Amino acid sequence: MMFKLIEVLGMIAFALSGVIEARRRNMDLMGVFAISLITSFGGGTLRDILLNRRPLYWIENQELTILVLVVSFVASVTLSSKRFHVTEKTILFPDALGLGLYSASGVAIALHSGTTSFIAVIIGIISASFGSVLRDIACNEIPIIFRRGQLYATCSFFASLAFVIMRNLHVSDTYSIFVCIIITAVMRAFAVKYDVKLPL
């Protein structure tokens, strides 16, 4: 139940980042739908394919797909009508939220599937970042996680690591997830504002 809710929130967050990115590229509604579905479900789908979990959550629960489509439609119309100026910074917050949420749920699901803590962290990073990798590849850009000075995968790594550590310390999942979101949101904000880079 708890993880269902997380998955839904992360999904909406990523859908919004997909809508913004698709609109910046002047795509039509079908393109917006495709990009937001890819961004929302890409990470979780790859996670489930790698761990061999079926049926896939969005095939089993069609209301998730409907929700993403509705959110994308509303966001898309709102963005168009208000002539809202959409910059790279606009997608920062929804993206950071989704990043924290998916890192946490990815780690939890991997541990539940019996992986080690180390592999769970890797799966957490994949769950959280693969949607945006697909989004950026579809838009013919070098994915944000490979770009220097974005600390994108780095944020997800710290969130995933924090979640594993808190699990081992028996911290409640609700609290852990909250910490993961704080980590990704603060780190991403710093990374973009002060142009923080990894030393290597």
Place this chain on the structure above:
Amino acid sequence: MMFKLIEVLGMIAFALSGVIEARRRNMDLMGVFAISLITSFGGGTLRDILLNRRPLYWIENQELTILVLVVSFVASVTLSSKRFHVTEKTILFPDALGLGLYSASGVAIALHSGTTSFIAVIIGIISASFGSVLRDIACNEIPIIFRRGQLYATCSFFASLAFVIMRNLHVSDTYSIFVCIIITAVMRAFAVKYDVKLPL
């Protein structure tokens, strides 16, 4: 049996669109083979991975792969020798045919796997368009389904929707498939000729 035939026709249609695209980019024979296999089998393979159907049809039936390679070889040599002028419009017809066929078979297979009608439509669109997404990503272009004014995914959506509706009305599959092909062919032709765009 019926669906085997559809799958084969759609496969050849997509293989041709792959050959044309690869030749436009001046790839060698190995590149042509790779692109046409990806375009032919990409959508069906993703559909089967998402629905967890194994063994994959092209692994089980090697004659499908051989067929695509032979078709690609013949098409490739023909295109080269006749100095046939290959434009974006040349791939329009095989592409529209494959689009209609794969939408129909994708929907039928998804329904057979027990998905809802709504998810079956999504799977239909994925089956029909993912091969061309891979083809365009491999050629380092923004995939056609994300480009405004192509109505690519939109055609597949209407074909998939029509198939689901006709299934519920107990229309025979043969007839339904024919209707799906007409829909995609006519819509794509209009979209390209009159530069039709989605209003949003």
Place this chain on the structure above:
Amino acid sequence: MMFKLIEVLGMIAFALSGVIEARRRNMDLMGVFAISLITSFGGGTLRDILLNRRPLYWIENQELTILVLVVSFVASVTLSSKRFHVTEKTILFPDALGLGLYSASGVAIALHSGTTSFIAVIIGIISASFGSVLRDIACNEIPIIFRRGQLYATCSFFASLAFVIMRNLHVSDTYSIFVCIIITAVMRAFAVKYDVKLPL
């Protein structure tokens, strides 16, 4: 056991090619890690997803992932500190080694899964080349296997074909693998040095 060793060697070879490519693009350490993991595990992962083999080898054996990360870290630091001039030719040797090794192991695993010899050759090529396809797509380049005059997939094809033939002639796997590596290394060296192209 034998194939485990091959998989490890091929993995390191591809990891090195990933590090070199990522460093050429001036990525940070996280980008280097991501690209080298994708290049190392991409082909084997797709092979196992297509053949439905689970759990995935790198999820089951976390030391493989740790090994790739350590190798990438060391290689990355070495490349940076020595101001080693990294050109396209630098990745030629590790890449050719990985290509031969993965072609051989891909064919062996496919045959073991019960595919025909023909499909095993296709799987061999996919196993060997898909990592580099992902690497190049992630770096927003047309994948090397689609570029004319690289003979990349062609090398893998001949290595895979040689392996299948030697299997049928009951040649020992150790010897066959050695032959596969010679084939890919010599062919790639020739292809790049004399700019050999396929006639079609």
